[in-house]
Amino acid sequence: SSSKVQIIVFEIEDREMIGGSAYGGQKAICCTSDLAKLGACAEGSVIYRPSQVNPGWPQLFVASFDGSDLIATLPSRTIPVKKTGMYNMYFIHCDPALAGLEIDGKTIWKNPTGYLPGRMxxxxxxxxxxxxxxxxxxxxxxxxxxxxxxxxxxxxxxxxxxxxxxxxxxxxxxxxxxxxxxxxxxxxxxxxxxxxxxxxxxxxxxxxxxxxxxxxxxxxxxxxxxxxxxxxxxxxxxxxxxxxxxxxxxxxxxxxxxxxxxxxxxxxxxxxxxxxxxxxxxxxxxxxxxxxxxxxxxxxxxxxxxxxxxxxxxxxxxxxxxxx
Known part of the structure; x- marks a missing residue:
């Protein structure tokens, strides 16, 4: 069956938009069967809600393993960031079959004035x-x-x-x-x-x-x-x-x-x-x-x-x- 790794990019102020809980219980990043029954999300997917302050964020990308493939590739993507802030990138998988998953690659972050990180x-x-x-x-x-x-x-x-x-x-x-x-x-x-x-x-x-x-x-x-x-x-x-x-x-x-x-x-x-x-x-x-x-x-x-x-x-x- 198809398994997937989800990549979510979000600004730190939107961290409360990531994850959810059923009946006020413990917060989960992945959609559980209880949350799926409530219609809040699709089981096995990352839970997130669109930001009201920063439209279009968080941004979600998916790399899928099809059939018996051992490698899933995420094509190179460019994400324009228009709001100043501290941004995080999470690689998340909700499928137990992907235990032991290894991720290889690189991200390049660039500010309007150059490659120096904001604090530097x-x-x-x-x-x-x-x-x-x-x-x-x-x-x-x-x-x-x-x-x-x-x-x-x-x-x-x-x-x-x-x-x-x-x-x-x-x-x-x-x-x-x-x-x-x-x-x-x-x-x-x-x-x-x-x-x-x-x-x-x-x-x-x-x-x-x-x-x-x-x-x-x-x-x-x-x-x-x-x-x-x-x-x-x-x-x-x-x-x-x-x-x-x-x-x-x-x-x-x-x-x-x-x-x-x-x-x-x-x-x-x-x-x-x-x-x-x-x-x-x-x-x-x-x-x-x-x-x-x-x-x-x-x-x-x-x-x-x-x-x-x-x-x-x-x-x-x-x-x-x-x-x-």
Whole structure:
């Protein structure tokens, strides 16, 4: 006998139009014998009602197995979507004979402005603006750098590295999103380098703040025995962040389950928290040393630095909570 797979495409606001129940019982996707007796649907078919708000939706297509055929083919179709929203596509079979069914194929979704998914589309313009902002910052910084090159400190060379990495990261993300939008396929090489430059930038930035908080070049000439610990924390943070970012950005959009993502997010959050705790403990010690030595000008700078850092950390903690 003929068996069929039904493909239903609907907007998320119309999800209540899918499925039904007899006598107020449990909701079913497939038409049961009770519902068929009530004349509500044809037994063995998907239950759905036309949307009053979005005429012509949900849309239903059928691929039928005729006789003893083992393969049913659904011809390629184009569905014009005229209303902004989040759309779902379900493949449903109501025939027990189709247990173990395998579906192979692909769907191509395109927005009016390109292939970028709706939640990612604004990021293209964002990274374009950020690239421009980093160029302006870079021009200003390098002008100051050349003007006072005789007085440049080693830590300021690290800041130059952070700004350069930021420029490269934002430019690469913009080109990655532009390519994705144009072709519908993520440029993996560009994505890899954008993620890597971004991870190095974040790692170096955290290490700079930690070293400054320890009073390097102000109350101590070297880090002494702490150097290996600082390098170890920085290296671990780099590896954990790189893995998380690569898995999130090199895979299919939203292909990570909640539990799998948490497994990768927790180490990054814990290491970020370790940086924060160590930075503030070091700041407290440095402030005490500056006060004891009566270096008031440097003490004032470090107090302002502490306030600015506290505000930044509060924002960071909020972000960590959101990520978790």
């Amino acid at each position: 589309a604004p990021l293209k313009n964002f990274f374009g603006l950020m690239s421009f902002a980093f160029v302006i910052l870079g021009i200003y910084w390098f002008y100051q750098y050349m003007k006072f090159w005789r007085e440049v400190l080693p830590l300021q060379n690290c800041i130059t590295l952070v700004i350069t990495l930021g420029m490269l990261e934002m430019a690469l993300w913009y080109f990655e999103y532009a390519e994705f939008n144009e072709t519908g396929v993520r440029a993996k090489a560009i994505t890899f380098w954008a993620v890597t430059f971004g991870t190095i930038k974040r790692t170096v930035a955290r290490l700079i703040i930690l070293i400054v908080s320890m009073g390097y070049g102000v109350v101590r000439p070297t880090l002494g025995g702490l150097t290996s610990k600082v390098v170890m924390l920085g290296g671990t943070f780099f590896v954990a962040t790189e893995i998380l970012e690569l898995v999130e950005n090199l895979g299919t959009v939203n292909d990570l389950s909640g539990k799998a993502r948490l497994f990768l997010v927790y180490p990054v959050a814990i290491l970020d928290a370790s940086f924060i705790v160590w930075i503030f403990i070091s700041l407290a010690k440095t402030l005490s040393q500056l006060q004891a030595r009566r270096l008031m000008a440097k003490l004032d700078i470090y107090r302002k630095f502490t306030i600015a850092l506290a505000i930044t950390v509060l924002v960071s903690i909020g972000w960590i909570g959101y990520e978790v």
